Amino acid sequence: MAENARVIVVTSGKGGVGKTTTTANVGTALAALDKKIALVDADIGLRNLDLALGLENRIVYDMVDVVEGRAKLRQALIRDKHTQNLALLPAAQTRDKSAVSVAQMQQVVQELKEEGFDFIFIDCPAGIEQGFKNATAGATEAIVVTNPEMASVRDADRIIGLLEAQGLHSPQLVVNRLRPEMVKNQEMLSVQDVQDVLGSGVKLLGIVPDDKDIITSTNRGEPAALVKESMAGQAYRNIAHRLLGEEVPFLDLEVRTSFLENLKKLFAVRR
């Protein structure tokens, strides 16, 4: 079988910025475009990607079982229930990051490549320790997820430096949880601000608005990328197209406040 999978690590440094959500949604959106996708949950001990996909009840074997020879890779891979082309390799929940070595991770990625996937996404744990080293070991591309917020941009900058040191150059940036109305009111960093401080070495891959659909779809275990009307879902579908080399304009998240609204605000303040 052809072994030309793109192996992409999804990372951020800081926790809680949306790595797992991004992995689940971009993977799902690409699978819907007829690509064969494997998602690897590299967050050993803090398994979450299964929840984002609604596959938590189907796990029999996990990555550590594969690494330690208790299961074959194919036995551990769980086929997604929404899209035929998507498979999940779950993390172990009862072990820790030291259960997998860099060499073992590379071996798992190699075996996944031999399965003929088009894309292999590795959902990286937060932090810069062993888990990060493992998750990046087998990757040839990187997506850095950040929020328009100081701590997560700072951590993204650190992660970009560490990726560089691992030979993962020019990572692609996803700015997640943007609140356009706050940016407009000068209360939140804009995407341009984030790009300005991170520098030109980072290419913008996507802008995902803060959207309650992400919460409700995660509640259901059904990625927002499958929800047609969802803004965040649309943003993730656009990212999928961009990863395939298509030029897709960024979502128009401009908030248009009318003159009348501003007048109202004005008098509310002046009261």
Place this chain on the structure above:
Amino acid sequence: MKSFLERLLGRTDASTRGIAKDRLRLVLLQDRASIPPEQMENMRLEILQVLQKYVEIEEDELDMKIERGDGAVALVANIPIRRVLS
């Protein structure tokens, strides 16, 4: 009057967005220029080797450190020279 107009146009004076961007710029400047102690020592020794080709240095008095000021980070060195090698 200016702020009245700004508010009418939906702008505010106190932009926390601007504050965040400025603070972030500065902190990244510092983060990026921080060198692990081991690397700093290696750099110090190598710079010393180069200098010693041309001048004799008071090695014990040598002082080299990263200094952070407003908006800039600099490597500052104080290298007392005993004599120039001819």
